[in-house]
Amino acid sequence: MRLTLGPLQYFWSRQRVLAFYREAAGWPVDVIYLGETVCSKRRELTTRDWIALAEELLASDREIVLSSLALTEAESELSALTRLVGDGRFRVEANDMSAVQLLRERGLPFVGGPTLNVYNHAALRLLIEDGLQRWVLGVEQGRAEIEGFRASDVVLPELxxxxxxxxxxxxxxxxFTARALDLAKDECGFRCIDYPNGLPLQTREGAAFLTLNGVQVQSAGRCDLGPELDELQAVGVDLLRLYPQAEGMAEVVARFRCALDSGVAPPRAGEENGYWRGTAGMRCVDQ
Amino acid sequence: MQVGFRGVDRMQLICPAGSPPALKAAVDNGADAVYVGFRDQTNARAFPGLNFTDADLAAGIEYAHARDREIYVALNTYASSARLNQWRAAVDRAAALGADALICADLGVLDYGARRHPGLRRHLSVQGSATTHAALRYYRERFGIARAVLPRVLSIEQVERLCAHDVVPIEVFAFGSLCIMAEGRCQLSSYATGVSPNRQGVCSPARSVRWVEEPGGARSAYLNEVLIDRFAAGEPAGYPVVCKGRYVVGGETIHALEEPTSLNTLDLLPRLEKAGVAALKIEGRQRGQAYVADVTRICRQALDRLRQRPQDWTPQASWQRELARHAEGRQTTLGPYHRSWH
Known part of the structure; x- marks a missing residue:
């Protein structure tokens, strides 16, 4: 199995982003996904800047993939997407069907991102015809889904x-960040930059539940499939995605690298694995 | 070749029905088409006691067709590989029973419908999350969709621009409960309960909901042991869905995602018509016959009024009052159509 550094989901300063990826270039990951996947108003790095960063990181001998926006609404966002796709030197992670269509029209192979809604082998077969070479499972899909795909007659792409x-x-x-701060989205002041790991949301009983990250809602807990290493290998997962966080990312990567190299699953460090086990994502279920 | 639709002479009114009486109410009160689902997880309102048996649907189609109206069948959840044959069988059943269109989101289901029943129109469900002309082109070229329902994330200006691209006829939500996330892209219910709108056709399943009476008359609503909201004695308490709960953010207790409210677009009807929107959709297959009858009647009156006197459009106060009565939390919003909502 290979390790991938998923796209940065938070809004960080330009300096912080560049420093992060300078460091990441030395981490033992095989693939680095770059790009803004959450909010097109975040312009510490423009699409051109992300492409320039991709060029720089090529020297690190990692596979570089450009990730597209998950929710594309405005014409300006579609133009940025066209630029991302049009560059042609890097594979693109398509995170919505707009990206799939633009890639398909150009005959370019692509990675299918986790927001594409692929739930069965027939859907996957169509996307493979469109040029999909690798597919990132949706967040709510786990072991049983992979086994379902394996039972079909579709030659699976990289998973x-x-x-x-x-x-x-x-x-x-x-x-939601602007809403929590009582700001209108159009006058948001880019305040999500103040929350490099998102803005925590608790229940009224004080339990951590969700994380607000601009127009995106995340889990509060961190998914951790380190302890499930043997199962991931057994069902033929090809790549493990690690999502960037503000601190301690080098240690996260090192922990997974060590596990892959030694074949010994690490003890749990994160909080959740429910989706892998086919139950509520917020759960942690040890076998 | 796809025929342009901008010359369509009037917007169609598409109404929900979760039962045969609701279907009759929709037809009798002026729906152009009624959308329904089967009694299983193939549709996004898979609630106990709701929806249509094959015999119900056959009778409903007969009733609608006798009055020159249409019936659409929503098969708009996503099928796992193991269950795909159930969805395909549902497509065959809808075709055999004489449905006028299918409303689908799953690529595998759309593909099956297009190949097996090319004469049966396919509409892209809101669950398909298509928000751009590029995405619409995909579904048109791949599956020959005849219409697309837009997710409730676009502003009115964005809807207008999308219509101007003239890729496929566009259907938009006009009234009803407001999903505030891009539909088909929301795992909040799934995250808390393991049951999702995408897979099981249910948001916030009733079996995971628990109400607790607190001392002093307050009530707490839990979803799989997550406190979604706590209501003071006498405070109206809505059904606990994750996106409409109250939570603590930055030390304050707020409706962090959305308040209990419903979408109401009567104010926007002239703009939607001018944009070339082909159809207006009313949300609410889970609602009762009275809701369907009232909302359909008001929207029919509004559309007829708009047609007779398009100038100086003002929705009647009585319409707005009655719609608010059927709204979540008795309040309505223009939602994402209006930029200030964002």
Missing amino acids: EVIAWGRLPLAFSARC
Whole structure:
């Protein structure tokens, strides 16, 4: 299995982003996904900047993939997507059907992102015809789904599973960070930059539940499939996705690398694995 | 080739029905088409006691067709590989019973419908999350969709621009409960309960809901042991869905995602018509016959009024009052159509 560094979901300063990826270039990951997948208003790095960063990181000898926005609404967002796809030098992770269509029209192979809604082999077969070469399972899909796909007659593409990080659960036109701060989205002041791991949301009983990240809602807990290493291998997962977080990412990568190299599953460090086990995502179920 | 639709002479009114009496109420009160689902998880309102047996549907189609109205069958959840044959069989049943269109989101289901029953129209469900002309082109080229229902994330200006691209006829939500996330992209119910709108056709399943009476008359609503909201004595308490709960963010207790409210677009009807929107959809297959009758009647009156006197459009106060009565939390909003909502 290979390790991938998933796209950065948070809004960080340009300096922080560049420093993060300078460091990441030295981490033992095989694939780095770059790009803004949450909110097109975040412009510390423009699409051009992300592409330039991709060029720089090529020297690190990692596979570089450009990730597209999950929720594309405005014409300007579609133009940015066209630029991302049009570059042609990097594979693109298509996170909505707009991206799939633009890639398909150009005959370019692509990675299918976790928000594409692929739930069965017939859907996957169609996307493979369109150029899909790798598929990142949706957040709510786990072991049973992979076994279902394996039981079909479709020659499966590379399968990538989210193995670490807060899960991207929902996307809206509304900015929840701006709402929490009592700001209109159009005058948001880019305040999500103040929350490099998102803005925590608790229940009225004080239990951690969700994380607000602009127009995206994430889990509060971090998914951790490190302890499920043997199962991931047994069902033929090809890549493990680790989502960036503000601190301690080098250690996260090192933990997974060590596990893959030694073949010994690490003890649990994150809080959740429910989706892998076919139950509520917020749960942690040890076998 | 797809025929342009901008010359369509009037917006169609598409109404929900979760039961045969609701279907009759929709037809009798002026729906152009009624959308329904089977009694299983193939549709996104898979609630106990709701929806249509094959015999119900046959009778409903006969009733509608006798009055020159249409019936659409929603097969708009996503099938796992293991269950795909059930969805395909549902497509065959809808075709055999004489449905006028299927409302689907799953690529595998759309593909099956297009190949097996090319004469049966396919509409892209809101669960398909298509928000751009590029995405619409995909579904048109791949599956020959005849219409697409837009997710409730676009502003009115974005709806207008999308219509101007003239890729496929567009259906938008006009009234009803407001999903605030891009439909088909929301795992909040799934995250808390393991049951999702995408897979099981249910948001916030009743079996995971628990009400607790607190001292002093307050009531707490739990979803799989997650406290969604706590209501003071006498405070109206809505059904606990994750996106409409009250939570603590930055030390304050707020409706962090959305308040209990419903979408109401009567104010926007002239703009939607001018944009070339082909059809208006009323949400609410889980609602009763009275809701369907009232909302259908008001929207029919509004559309007829708009047609007779398009200038100086003002929705009647009585319409707005009655719609508010059927709204969540008795309040309505223009929702994402209006930029300030974002």
